[in-house]
Amino acid sequence: MIDPQLREQALSTLVQHGWSSVRPGLYLHGPSQRLMGFYGEQSVLGVWPVSTGLKGFGNAQDSGQTPMGLHTLGECIGAGQPLGMCFVGRQATGQIVETTEDRSRDYITTRIIRLCGAVPGFNQGPGVDSYERYIYIHGTPHLADLGQPVSHGCVRMHSAHLLELFDQVGPGDLLYIEPGR
Template identity: 40%
Template structure:
């Protein structure tokens, strides 16, 4: 899919509602998904474990054509497929599964630049184990989604898609 900012959909993320919506340029709802953002709440500081607010865009899409539940470390597939058994062998691991949409801030001094840079903080929209609750802030700063939902969203957006977190 090529990117055209005049017709491309936008992603809106509501921290209060714990919902991600995909809308077209006229505001028509195309899709809505439950999510889980940071347990530490909203915030932009490096090391805060918070979900950054403001206008962002998708800088990179990672995981195209990978099987559902593919495990990623350092944005690379590990060769593992998440399962209850694998989870039991790795208690406490922060799982990044299925797809990654890596975000970059657009607002200098707020979510872009020294001390607040969303991209350098490695803030993603990504899949998470099915045992993790949605609708409740539980992440370390990223936006967690059900695996089928993040795959669906991944197919609907392009690098450059606007992401607004509020």
């Protein structure tokens, strides 16, 4: 369930940034650590807990922060792979990890949706490029951390939730990442 005021904020922000509602639109609300998906102004694709960067929000290369602002979805990687499949270098490894207490590794599991910054000089281009920073929405086995900012800059999701999202979006769809308010 989305708070009506937050829903209005999300829809208004997406429309302001060019979302036409004939394609899915995503809105990540940093303070609540929630990702919201919309298809049209009346249809909610889902609301999912996520984990963003432990170091907060920012667009600088090597910052460990989750980038801000308008993005488009890039490659969608991993279709057909089983839940919990680990990826290294965007390639399936054959290892399945659905849950773990091992904090020594930032597992990238199930699916990868690569983010492309859409604002030149802000989150696109030298020193700030979300795509070149390899920022993803990806599955995680660190389920207890969802809803808290603990990632290395990517957007982590529960693998089952990521499967729901992955099947409803595609390259070119919009995502707006709101760090505050």
